[in-house]
Amino acid sequence: MSKKRKLMKVYPIEENCISCRYCEVACTMVHSKSQDPVKAYKLEGLKPRPTVEVKGAVSISVMCRHCKHPFCLDACISGAITQDENGKVKLDEEKCVGCWGCVLVCPFGAAHPFVERKHSFKCDLCEGRNFPACVEACPNRALIYDFER
Numbered sequence: 669m670s671k672k673r674k675l676m677k678v679y680p681i682e683e684n685c686i687s688c689r690y691c692e693v694a695c696t697m698v699h700s701k702s703q704d705p706v707k708a709y710k711l712e713g714l715k716p717r718p719t720v721e722v723k724g725a726v727s728i729s730v731m732c733r734h735c736k737h738p739f740c741l742d743a744c745i746s747g748a749i750t751q752d753e754n755g756k757v758k759l760d761e762e763k764c765v766g767c768w769g770c771v772l773v774c775p776f777g778a779a780h781p782f783v784e785r786k787h788s789f790k791c792d793l794c795e796g797r798n799f800p801a802c803v804e805a806c807p808n809r810a811l812i813y814d815f816e817r
């Protein structure tokens with residue numbers, strides 16, 4: 669019998685999203701060296717891992733779903749993508765060779781090409797933090813952090 673996964677994931681609630689992009693800013697800030705939103709964007713040149721997609725009145729924050737059977741892992745030619753025992757899908761930017769295989773196969777558009785730095789990047793569930801910054805920052809309960817459904 670396979671081991672029960674104990675992964676917590678971020679789930680978007682589309683009807684609550686008002687496309688404020690606080691999630692994007694919070695993500696970019698906590699992944700920066702400076703921990704400052706302005707420096708993170710303007711000096712460090714970082715990009716957000718969740719991306720808010722907007723179509724008319726509808727918006728949703730799109731990010732990695734840490735799929736049970738991740739297509740990105742199958743597509744990765746360099747071993748940069750791995751899955752831990754709880755099911756978290758990790759992307760090692762140092763090992764990434766920028767082939768964009770993961771970007772092409774991800775059904776959610778959650779793996780992004782960082783073209784200037786020649787590696788892809790995606791949500792890491794805020795590695796090293798107790799709680800994802802995007803969920804904390806959302807003023808409208810449009811993101812929830814919960815056990816895998």
Ligand code: SF4
Pocket residue numbers: 731732733734735738739740741757770773774775776777778779790
């Ligand atoms: S990057 Fe895409 S395919 Fe890979 S685990 Fe995340 S959502 Fe799934």
Ligand code: SF4
Pocket residue numbers: 740743744745746747748749759763764765766767768769770771787788
């Ligand atoms: S872009 Fe990087 S992480 Fe994505 S499949 Fe290619 S080598 Fe792997």
